[in-house]
Amino acid sequence: MAKRILVTGGAGFIGSHLCEALLRRGNEVLCMDNFFTGRKKNIYHLMDNKQFEVIRHDIVNPIYLEVDEVYNLACPASPVHYRFNPIKTVKTNVIGTINMLGLAKRVKARILQASTSEVYGDPQVHPQGEDYWGNVNPIGPRSCYDEGKRVAETLFFNYRNENNVDIRVVRIFNTYGPRMLENDGRVVSNFILQALKGEPITVYGDGFQTRSFCYVSDMVEGLIRMMEQTEDIGPINLGNPQEFSILELAERIIKLTGSKSKIEFRPLPKDDPARRKPDISRAKRVLGWEPEVDLETGLELTIEYFKRELELD
Ligand code: NAD
Ligand code: UDP
Numbered sequence: 001m002a003k004r005i006l007v008t009g010g011a012g013f014i015g016s017h018l019c020e021a022l023l024r025r026g027n028e029v030l031c032m033d034n035f036f037t038g039r040k041k042n043i044y045h046l047m048d049n050k051q052f053e054v055i056r057h058d059i060v061n062p063i064y065l066e067v068d069e070v071y072n073l074a075c076p077a078s079p080v081h082y083r084f085n086p087i088k089t090v091k092t093n094v095i096g097t098i099n100m101l102g103l104a105k106r107v108k109a110r111i112l113q114a115s116t117s118e119v120y121g122d123p124q125v126h127p128q129g130e131d132y133w134g135n136v137n138p139i140g141p142r143s144c145y146d147e148g149k150r151v152a153e154t155l156f157f158n159y160r161n162e163n164n165v166d167i168r169v170v171r172i173f174n175t176y177g178p179r180m181l182e183n184d185g186r187v188v189s190n191f192i193l194q195a196l197k198g199e200p201i202t203v204y205g206d207g208f209q210t211r212s213f214c215y216v217s218d219m220v221e222g223l224i225r226m227m228e229q230t231e232d233i234g235p236i237n238l239g240n241p242q243e244f245s246i247l248e249l250a251e252r253i254i255k256l257t258g259s260k261s262k263i264e265f266r267p268l269p270k271d272d273p274a275r276r277k278p279d280i281s282r283a284k285r286v287l288g289w290e291p292e293v294d295l296e297t298g299l300e301l302t303i304e305y306f307k308r309e310l311e312l313d
Contacts (some may be wrong), residue, residue, distance in 0.1 A: 002051075004028045004066065006109075007071030008059050008100060012100075012171075013179045013222075014114070014216060018071060019043065021220045023051055034058040036075050039206035043181050043305040059096035065103065069227060070111040072100045072101050075149075077116075079142065079269070081204045086144035091122065094155070101159040104166070112168040112227050115190030115235060117276055119171060127243075127277040129233050130171070132133035153235065162232065168226050173278045175238025176300060177216030178305035188213065188299075191250055192306050206266030207247030212277045214240035215298035218291040225287040232286040233245030239278035240291040256299055 005022050009015040010031030015038065019029050023046065031043060032055045046052045057063055059074045075092050076082045082089045097113070104111035120128045121136030136146045159165040177187040194201050222238040244252075250263055282291045293301075 001024050002028060003068040003193070004029045004030065004271060006065060006070045007073060008032045008065040008071065009038065009075065009114075011035060011040065011043050011054070012073065013077070013177070013181065014175060015073045016042035016179055016217050017074070017177070017220045018223060019052070020044060021224060023049055024092060025224075026298075027051065028067065028199045029053070030055060032057050032059070032063075033074065035179060037184065038082050046116045059099055060091050063097050063103065066107055067109050069113070070100055070104050070109050070222065071227065072097065072111060075114070075145075076244040078181070078186045079145075080185035082145040083141060084202055089144040091128065091150045093152045097152040097155050099153060102157070103270040104161050105159060108166070108167065110166040110227065111156075113152055113225065114223070115153050115169055115171045116145075116149050116236070117171055117239065117278065119143065119150050119153065120276075121146060122271060122273040123275065126244075126275050127241065127279040128237065129279040130237055130282055137271050140218070141269070142271050148228060167233050169234035170223060170226050171235050171237045172219065173214060173237065173276065174211045175214045175216055175219045175239070177302055180302070181265060182306075182309065187211070187249065188302065189306070192257065192299075192303055194248075195253050195257040195261050195308060196303070198259060198261055200264035201250045201254065202266050203246055203250055203262050203263050204266050204272065207243050207250065207265070209268075209272060209275065210243045210245050212240050212243045213249070213295055214291055214297070215237070215293035215301070218293055222287060222289045224282060225289050229287060232282070235284050236286065237278040237280050238283055238289070239280065241278055242295060243275075243277040244295065252295065253303075254298060256296070257303055262268060
């Protein structure tokens with residue numbers, strides 16, 4: 001049966017792909033965004049769909065809507081943007097999350113939180129399983145985001161325990177694909193744009209730090225499966241367990257773009273996690289989910305997107 005689904009942060013990178021996938025499944029979708037890092041062009045192509053509605057709203061303010069499900073994605077996700085106004089980032093994660101949980105409580109909607117691998121901080125356990133409590137600097141440059149997301153998880157579980165709200169929590173690991181913002185400093189978009197423009201590829205530190213990159217269509221499938229099942233409320237890790245060093249990523253992007261760009265080493269930002277790789281055995285077991293798009297295929301699709309974007313400029 002078709003549902004009315006609210007996607008906060010729906011005009012953002014992952015949110016816009018999620019709105020598309022939910023519409024394809026025949027649902028009515030309310031996309032809510034304050035357009036801080038979201039863009040209208042991410043959702044233009046959905047505007048003609050009668051099942052789609054856009055609401056310009058900041059989740060830090062309460063709102064009254066009738067919906068069956070809420071995907072709570074509203075929050076700047078890249079270090080550049082979440083540090084732009086760190087107090088606002090905390091407000092979005094705390095006050096905004098309380099507002100969305102309050103809405104879910106009032107209308108008895110199921111609500112899913114887009115949490116993050118950043119709750120593990122600079123992890124001392126590898127790979128990271130859901131039982132690991134993390135290693136987060138509470139006053140560091142990433143703390144507005146990391147601690148904000150940790151409190152958001154706390155709020156989700158307290159609303160469940162105190163008010164019986166039907167929650168789901170996923171911890172998203174590095175995700176990439178078309179519609180990433182060009183200027184948000186994330187590694188995949190940075191390297192692709194630098195390679196396409198023939199600029200130096202800026203590797204921070206020695207480049208031996210690792211990340212595991214999940215293509216956006218795999219992530220969206222995982223989010224929907226998590227919402228739709230009733231066996232496990234989470235937290236569940238979603239991400240691609242294939243681990244690559246940042247240097248390897250740079251070399252692959254240079255090869256795939258045929259770029260003449262050279263690698264340039266820059267200082268490593270403070271509190272930059274040294275290693276990150278999800279243990280996804282719980283997602284495999286509960287959701288029957290694992291990523292299908294390998295790094296090469298996903299990078300090719302993302303490179304095509306950025307090539308088109310550069311031509312349009
Ligand atoms: P994004 O910045 O593209 O999307 C976030 C969206 O939320 C944007 O459209 C932004 O305008 C909107 N937003 C921000 N603050 C808001 C507010 N107060 N009220 C209403 N809207 C607001 O980032 P993304 O990569 O699509 O991330 C989506 C979610 O997934 C975020 O919650 C992020 O923390 C989480 N996540 C993403 C990744 C990743 O690698 N992309 C990793 C871990 C977690
Ligand atoms: N990084 C890099 N060069 C860049 C951008 C990022 O070497 O131009 C590194 C960054 O230091 C980190 C990794 O790439 O080790 C991933 O960074 P990103 O900001 O994409 O994600 P996060 O650190 O939040 O996982």
